[in-house]
């Protein structure tokens with residue numbers, strides 16, 4: 001079907017169980033839709049995304065010779081690909097499908113106003129039907145994929161991703177900013193939930209990476225320039241010492257730039273004496289039979305830890321998150337060090353030993369008589385130096401008592417925060433950052449490894465504070481996505497992109513600077529030069545079209561005609577919809 005024949009529209013209204021139907025009168029929405037111009041079939045169904053719902057769409061397309069389909073259900077982000085595929089299976093071009101979001105835009109936000117919600121649902125469906133009548137068939141385009149992946153960051157996530165990809169026969173370019181591979185984990189001496197050091201876990205993997213004929217490693221190096229689009233990226237890598245630059249064509253990118261440990265200056269007397277240090281600094285101390293104070297080398301008899309340092313601070317930008325590793329890392333370190341000390345006390349806000357095998361360390365620490373004492377969230381412990389001795393005063397919530405301790409050493413379990421390079425990396429790869437400063441995935445639940453730039457994945461602590469096990473899981477997931485892309489050899493790109501009419505373009509460059517994805521350049525082969533969209537880079541956001549002073553940019557699949565049809569439908573409701581609105 002071409003999309004040029006007389007529109008025959010089918011409307012399918014989803015209950016989404018109780019999610020939509022609990023608020024919206026879905027039968028009334030379907031009934032009203034049935035009377036709209038060009039609608040030849042309308043119904044409501046319990047779950048449109050279920051096998052039955054999908055089969056219903058296929059059957060009705062055939063039975064009623066539908067050439068446009070409107071599904072009024074959940075967010076297009078969730079199920080647009082599902083319904084587009086169903087339409088294609090029934091012989092309909094995927095761009096002749098239109099989805100209305102009745103769940104997030106109506107039932108969830110108007111739960112207490114069922115009648116108004118139903119009226120709004122009808123309005124939205126009418127608008128989408130009007131737009132659907134003007135939808136056009138668009139081609140499904142593909143681009144070739146270069147079978148090579150760039151991995152940025154050589155911690156456990158970068159190493160795991162590189163090996164997973166290379167073991168499947170594809171080339172990897174691995175770039176690490178530091179002179180050695182291993183990231184943060186290689187420094188830690190008390191790893192949970194295993195009992196090894198970071199080096200013991202990572203060194204065999206690093207050897208494999210070094211000897212793998214499919215992996216090209218650049219340490220002490222950074223990516224300094226990056227361009228291109230899914231399947232066809234170009235990266236320039238600069239080696240810091242020599243300044244030598246090399247250029248690499250890659251089809252996919254995995255960003256695994258990890259985190260850095262927060263230096264908690266201003267918290268709990270950090271650095272007022274060398275004996276107040278962070279957990280990271282304790283972990284970096286060489287393993288020995290005895291624990292000695294950094295200040296004077298005396299044996300540590302009393303050891304204290306404080307949790308949530310620079311983490312879980314509501315209202316403090318970049319520090320609101322839980323750092324997720326520290327409760328387990330503190331329990332492990334405390335359990336290990338208990339035998340070498342007379343007393344170990346952990347001051348905590350909450351204990352979150354949530355991972356597989358982590359709670360066991362919490363129990364192990366308690367069984368070794370490590371003392372846990374809970375302090376109130378709003379009344380944190382006070383740390384001072386009294387006669388040269390570290391003095392901690394706090395209120396124990398469970399005993400409801402004010403307590404005082406003078407440990408020989410105080411260890412602060414400080415936050416995992418994004419590395420200093422996060423801003424640069426975000427700019428280079430067009431990544432966005434969430435309020436904690438880590439990189440945003442495309443969708444936190446549905447697409448946690450991909451980003452808004454197709455072909456660029458994120459994994460490990462680059463995405464959020466994570467432990468090593470979670471970082472490795474991410475890395476394997478991102479590697480599988482990269483391998484899937486490269487193995488196919490080509491990838492479909494969206495046709496819902498911007499298009500410049502060269503006859504109207506006045507060469508003002510407004511769109512070139514406005515495009516957040518650098519998808520527009522000037523075609524200098526023409527005189528005068530005109531704007532040109534690289535379709536594979538375009539996200540169809542419409543920023544350029546809105547900014548173009550000459551009206552030269554048209555958005556495919558969101559044409560002026562289609563948008564005005566929706567506005568007109570909203571402003572001029574038929575009598576049936578007017579009645580519902582008036583109720």
Ligand SMILES: Cc1cc2nc3c(=O)[nH]c(=O)nc-3n(C[C@H](O)[C@H](O)[C@H](O)COP(=O)(O)OP(=O)(O)OC[C@H]3O[C@@H](n4cnc5c(N)ncnc54)[C@H](O)[C@@H]3O)c2cc1C
Pocket residue numbers: 152153154155156157158175176177178181182183184185188190191192193221222223256257258259260261279280283325329415416419421425459460461462466467468469471
């Ligand atoms: C004190 C402490 C103790 C911990 N203990 C444990 C534990 O016992 N068990 C556990 O499972 N987890 C533990 N963790 C968490 C663990 O360290 C992380 O989960 C893990 O390091 C994450 O790995 P990653 O590869 O994602 O990031 P990272 O280890 O941070 O590696 C990222 C790498 O990317 C590099 N990089 C950064 N920017 C760039 C750039 N622009 N270009 C190139 N390279 C770049 C960095 O130099 C680094 O090598 C602990 C964390 C802390 C702070």
Ligand code: SF4
Pocket residue numbers: 307308309311312321322323324325326327328349350351352413
């Ligand atoms: S893991 Fe524990 S110590 Fe770390 S921020 Fe979360 S609750 Fe606090």
Ligand code: SF4
Pocket residue numbers: 497498514515516517518519520533537538539540541542543544545
């Ligand atoms: S629609 Fe958005 S992404 Fe596409 S060219 Fe215009 S501004 Fe760039």
Ligand code: SF4
Pocket residue numbers: 500504505506507508509510511512530531547548549550551552553
């Ligand atoms: S904003 Fe419009 S007129 Fe200006 S260069 Fe872009 S397409 Fe041409």
